[in-house]
Amino acid sequence: MKGVLLTNHVLSGALIGALARRPAPAFAAGVASHFALDAVPHWGDWGSIRRFLQVAVPDGLISLGAMGTIAALAPAERRPAVLAGMIGAALPDVDKPSKLWFGFTPWPRAVDKFHQRIQPEASGRAHIELLAAACFGAAALAALRRPPARCAGPR
Ligand SMILES: [Zn+2]
Numbered sequence: 001m002k003g004v005l006l007t008n009h010v011l012s013g014a015l016i017g018a019l020a021r022r023p024a025p026a027f028a029a030g031v032a033s034h035f036a037l038d039a040v041p042h043w044g045d046w047g048s049i050r051r052f053l054q055v056a057v058p059d060g061l062i063s064l065g066a067m068g069t070i071a072a073l074a075p076a077e078r079r080p081a082v083l084a085g086m087i088g089a090a091l092p093d094v095d096k097p098s099k100l101w102f103g104f105t106p107w108p109r110a111v112d113k114f115h116q117r118i119q120p121e122a123s124g125r126a127h128i129e130l131l132a133a134a135c136f137g138a139a140a141l142a143a144l145r146r147p148p149a150r151c152a153g154p155r
Contacts (some may be wrong), residue, residue, distance in 0.1 A: 002043045003096065003119065005055075005129050006063040009034055009089040011136035014070045017085025018143035020079065030088025035118065038092075043129045044121025055060040056096065063090065066137070072143050082144070 013030040020026035046052040069088050074082045092115060095105035105112050 003093055004037045004040070004045070005058055005089060005133070007058045007066060007094055008129060008132050008136060009037060009093065010063040010066050010086050011070075011133055011140055012037060013086035014066075014082055014140040015085070015136055016089065017082035018074070018140055020023035020085060021081050023079060023080045023084035026085035030085040033092060034089050034092045035115070038115065039118040041120045041122070041125070041128075043123070044119065045123045047123075060097070062151055065080075068099025068141060073141070078144065083096035139153075 014028075016022075016029045016033055017026040020029055025031060026103050046055070067083075067090075070086065071079055071083055092107075092111075095107055095115070097106050105117070
């Protein structure tokens with residue numbers, strides 16, 4: 001069981017959605033961001049499934065809460081892109097709950113192998129992961145608050 005905290009995938013997906021503004025590119029960039037983030041050194045190496053679940057369960061609940069909060073805060077016209085970015089960024093990790101509850105992953109073997117192999121992880125990196133969450137969250141909210149770009153400036 002490996003991976004960056006789901007919360008960080010969701011928050012970076014929100015930032016992408018806020019910047020991309022259109023759902024399809026936001027979704028595609030969200031998926032790409034998942035693998036890019038997983039390839040960065042991160043927290044992990046749980047040792048036991050129990051330890052993993054002690055982090056993964058609250059992380060899953062927090063990321064769902066973050067998704068709902070950000071979707072609610074996003075201006076209506078930007079909500080579809082923000083949701084698409086968050087869903088795209090979270091989607092590759094569907095294999096984790098699926099494996100735990102149903103015993104299989106929904107992805108092709110090659111994807112699972114790639115997903116496992118790219119991850120450099122170590123214990124004792126919780127602070128990096130929390131700092132990243134704060135940065136992604138703040139950047140996403142800042143991007144959402146910025147008014148949409150206008151074609152013509154004031155004369
Ligand atoms: Zn992952």
